[in-house]
Every structure is written in C-alpha cells, then in structure tokens.
Amino acid sequence: MATAVETLRDTPFAIGGRTFHSRLMVGTGKYSDNETMVRAIEASGAEIVTVAVRRVDLDRTKQAGVLYHLDPKRHFLLANTAGCATAQDAVRYARLAREAGFNEFIKLEVIGDQETLLPDVQGLLEATQLLVRDGFKVLAYTNEDLVTALRLEDAGCAAVMPLASPIGSGLGLLNPYSVRTIKRRLKVPVVVDAGVGTASDACITMEQGVDGILMNTALAAAQDPVAMAHAMRLAVEAGRTAYLAGRMPRREVAVPSSPLEGMLD
Amino acid sequence: MNDTIDITLNGERRAVARGATLLELLASLELDPRAVVVEHNRTIVRRLALGDVRVAPGDAVELVHFVGGG
Numbered sequence: 001m002a003t004a005v006e007t008l009r010d011t012p013f014a015i016g017g018r019t020f021h022s023r024l025m026v027g028t029g030k031y032s033d034n035e036t037m038v039r040a041i042e043a044s045g046a047e048i049v050t051v052a053v054r055r056v057d058l059d060r061t062k063q064a065g066v067l068y069h070l071d072p073k074r075h076f077l078l079a080n081t082a083g084c085a086t087a088q089d090a091v092r093y094a095r096l097a098r099e100a101g102f103n104e105f106i107k108l109e110v111i112g113d114q115e116t117l118l119p120d121v122q123g124l125l126e127a128t129q130l131l132v133r134d135g136f137k138v139l140a141y142t143n144e145d146l147v148t149a150l151r152l153e154d155a156g157c158a159a160v161m162p163l164a165s166p167i168g169s170g171l172g173l174l175n176p177y178s179v180r181t182i183k184r185r186l187k188v189p190v191v192v193d194a195g196v197g198t199a200s201d202a203c204i205t206m207e208q209g210v211d212g213i214l215m216n217t218a219l220a221a222a223q224d225p226v227a228m229a230h231a232m233r234l235a236v237e238a239g240r241t242a243y244l245a246g247r248m249p250r251r252e253v254a255v256p257s258s259p260l261e262g263m264l265d
Numbered sequence: 266m267n268d269t270i271d272i273t274l275n276g277e278r279r280a281v282a283r284g285a286t287l288l289e290l291l292a293s294l295e296l297d298p299r300a301v302v303v304e305h306n307r308t309i310v311r312r313l314a315l316g317d318v319r320v321a322p323g324d325a326v327e328l329v330h331f332v333g334g335g
Contacts, residue, residue, distance in 0.1 A: 027333070027334060027335030028333035028334060028335075029332075029333040029334045029335045030333070030335075031333065037333065050334060050335055051331040051332065051333065051334055052331065052332050052333065052334025052335075053302075053329050053330075053331060053332075054329060054330070054331075054332045054334075055275045055276070055327065055328065055329055056275065056296065056301055056328040056329060056330050058274070058275060058294060058328070064332065065300060065330040065331060065332060066331050066332050066333050067300065067330070067331055077331070079331065080334055080335070082334050082335065092307075095309055096302050096304060096309060096327075096329050097302075097331075099302045099309050099311070100302050100330075100331060101312075167335070168335075194335075214335075215335075216334075216335030217335065
C-alpha cells in the first residue's frame with residue numbers, strides 16, 4: 001500500500017549499510033510481562049529491537065532470556081551496553097553481544113552519572129574507537145552536544161543517538177535546536193534515543209528531521225503499552241511526513257485565511 | 266581424590282566436576298549452548314570450542330544472554 005511518505009519520496013532509512021523499514025526502534029525492558037512486550041512491539045511496527053546483555057540467572061527458569069519471546073528472524077536485534085560506566089566494560093559487553101551471533105551492530109552506552117544517566121563522552125569516544133577498529137557498527141547514545149556528535153562521527157559511528165531528555169524521564173524533546181543542529185551537521189544517521197514520553201514528543205522529534213527514534217519506557221510504562229505503541233507508530237510517521245512536507249513559516253501576526261474582498265458594506 | 270573443584274561462576278563460588286569442559290558445564294546446568302555466550306577468565310570462548318576448554322580450580326566463568334533492555 002502506498003503511503004504519503006512514499007508519495008513524498010522519502011529516502012530509505014539505512015544504518016551501517018542495512019536498510020530498515022521502520023524509523024521507530026523499540027526497547028524490550030521494563031514490561032510487566034512478555035506477552036504485552038511482544039504485542040507492543042508488533043503494534044509499534046518496529047523492526048529494530050534493543051536487548052541488554054546480562055548474566056544468566058542460574059537459579060531461575062531458563063525462560064528469562066528475551067529470545068524465548070522474540071523471533072530474531074523478524075526483528076533486528078540491537079544489543080546495548082547499558083549499565084556500563086567505562087569504555088573497557090562497554091567493549092567487553094559489546095563483544096559478548098556479538099558472540100551471540102546475530103549481527104555486529106551495538107548500541108553503545110557509557111554512563112558517566114548514575115542520577116541522570118548522562119553519557120561519559122570521553123569514555124564514549126574511546127569505546128567507539130576500539131569498537132570500530134574491531135569491526136563493530138556503533139550506534140552511540142550521547143547527549144545533545146554538537147561537538148561530541150561530530151567527534152563520534154569522525155570516530156566512525158554508524159549512527160549518532162542524541163537524547164531527547166534523560167533515559168526513562170519521559171520529559172520529551174528538551175532541546176529541539178541542538179538536535180536539529182546535530183542532524184544538519186552530521187552525514188551519518190541521527191536517531192534520537194531516550195526521553196520521549198508520549199506521541200506528541202515523538203512527532204515533534206521527527207519534525208526536526210532526524211532519521212529515527214528509539215524508545216522503551218514510553219511504551220513499557222504506559223497504562224496500555226500496546227495502544228501507546230500504536231500511537232507512537234502513527235506519531236513517528238506523522239512527524240516524518242510533516243518534516244518532508246515542510247511546515248509553513250512561523251509569523252508573529254495573523255494572516256487571514258478568507259478573502260478580504262467581497263465583504264458586505 | 267576430590268571429584269569437584271571450585272570455580273567462580275557468574276560471580277558466585279560453585280563446585281563443578283573436576284576436568285569438566287565448558288560444554289559439560291553448560292549441560293550440567295541444563296543450558297543450551299546456543300542460548301548463552303561463555304566467557305572464561307575474561308576470554309570469550311566460541312561455541313564450537315566449548316568442548317575443548319576445561320575448567321581449572323579458581324577459574325572465572327561468565328554465562329550471559331540477552332534480556333529485555335532499552
């Protein structure tokens with residue numbers, strides 16, 4: 001079925017030489033149960049799905065792994081290095097993730113502050129260099145700082161992922177100007193990661209012209225995650241289409257929509 | 266002679282069969298080798314090599330997999 005976006009000749013969404021059909025990427029954390037997670041992912045239309053690397057819980061059921069619920073043939077599994085505080089830790093987690101055998105993509109997180117979960121940009125750059133040298137396609141979660149984004153691109157990131165607001169905060173896009181500037185200046189895809197809280201946040205974020213959005217808590221912590229996933233799918237498409245359509249200029253004064261001629265005396 | 270040795274498995278001390286390979290260790294834990302990644306003394310052991318590597322006393326073994334995350 002032809003969509004409005006196709007009519008507008010959108011460019012394919014490609015990262016690291018792979019093309020993806022959805023600009024919405026979703027996480028798999030914090031759902032109340034796995035069935036809700038699976039249905040929410042389905043409703044979101046997302047192809048890229050993030051997962052974390054953790055120890056197998058030897059005392060619990062073996063069903064705890066997320067792959068018992070996700071079909072790796074249908075979803076592109078993007079492993080993250082969430083929880084890592086140093087470049088060395090992040091590289092270790094990335095290598096373990098790659099060994100699982102799905103792909104060489106990694107969502108790189110190097111956390112510098114536990115309260116805000118803001119990235120350690122020095123560790124991020126160091127880890128990016130090591131991982132790129134090791135053949136990884138790195139998608140780096142970063143703050144909305146242009147200079148860091150440029151350095152991540154120079155270091156070989158396949159995509160740069162500035163935050164909308166802190167992870168899990170749901171505060172929405174706090175700095176549209178910075179995100180827009182990063183998108184304008186980078187050649188690699190810019191995917192906003194973290195902070196989106198509801199559909200309008202996703203729509204406004206996509207209207208900045210970024211290539212995609214990654215979200216988790218906005219779905220998992222919604223009252224109805226499946227319905228919110230559907231709303232997010234529509235919002236991402238709406239925001240992308242509005243960006244491609246090109247919005248009207250903002251004016252400080254009113255301009256009438258109806259003719260001034262033909263008014264009665 | 267004691268037929269078990271102590272290793273550190275996922276951060277906890279555990280007695281395992283002396284001379285066991287990593288593949289045998291997974292089997293004893295009823296874990297499918299295709300569903301976990303094994304790190305032995307900080308080195309990743311590829312799936313096909315799991316039957317070749319034996320654990321020694323004091324070894325550190327990590328068994329990881331994918332869980333839900335953002």
